[in-house]
Amino acid sequence: MQLQIENLSKTYPNGVQALNDVSLTIQQGMFGLLGPNGAGKSSLMRTIATLQEPDSGTIQLGDINVLTQKDEVRKTLGYLPQEFGVYPKVDAETLLDHLAVLKGITNRSERKETVKALLQKTNLYDARKKNLGGYSGGMKQRFGIAQALLANPKLIIVDEPTAGLDPAERNRFLNLLSEIGENTIVILSTHIVDDVKELCSDMAIINLGRVLYQGSPSKALEAI
Ligand code: ADP
Ligand code: ADP
Secondary structure, three states: OEEEEEEEEEEOOOOOEEEEEEEEEEEOEEEEEEOOOOOOHHHHHHHHOOOOOOOEEEEEEOOEEOOOOHHHHHHOEEEEOOOOOOOOOOEHHHHHHHHHHHOOOOOHHHHHHHHHHHHHHOOOHHHOOOEHHHOOHHHHHHHHHHHHHOOOOOEEEEEOOOOOOOHHHHHHHHHHHHHHOOOOEEEEEEOOHHHHHHHOOEEEEEEOOEEEEEEOHHHHHOOO
16 A cells, blocks of 8 residues: 655646646655745645645556545545544543444444553553543544544544644654554644654655655654
């Protein structure tokens, strides 16, 4: 399974060219997309997540044509936007259980098992009865991952996830992502060099809508 992006371009109605002939090949594992604010990261992530249309170019996820088979992509995609919202007045276990119903897991004991495994994987089991409104930033992010994993995604996109997390929460979150990257494509979009340096097996640097580099983090970032 790989994600193949070819010659993607997008100019917004205000004349800003957010993507300028972007081509990337992304394999299973943790992929870092590094670039300053305004580089085009969110535009690229939203386009891959089928939330906006490019002007031109193609995106292929395994045998799925992302731009024409949107329903297929959405079934197998986990997307955590920058401002990830949660319902504040419901606890994690209840919400995951409801979401599992919506995902079609109607067997009660199977659902309990699934939800428990996800809570344990994301280190939220002890806080499963707590309302999401009382969660810290890192807990909310990890809940977002638990929710995303319900879909058994082949691709997970995480946009600027470590902003506002304290160092311990940040490490915990990045380690979770890297664990998930063992059998999924995980794209980590960030302007923080260290996020990419530590855990990504492959990366790209993007600025002003153009890909400046794709390759190993150690080669690109040894000077930084
Ligand atoms: P990043 O995520 O790297 O900060 P974005 O993709 O959000 O970059 O933005 C790339 C450029 O496109 C920026 O100049 C931004 O202001 C502009 N932009 C983003 N979204 C829109 C939009 N909906 N309409 C117009 N311009 C936009
Ligand atoms: P960031 O630059 O922090 O990644 P975004 O680009 O995602 O933030 O912007 C948040 C929202 O504002 C998005 O829906 C985006 O489309 C919109 N937006 C961003 N820049 C512009 C812009 N210059 N004109 C119009 N909408 C914009």
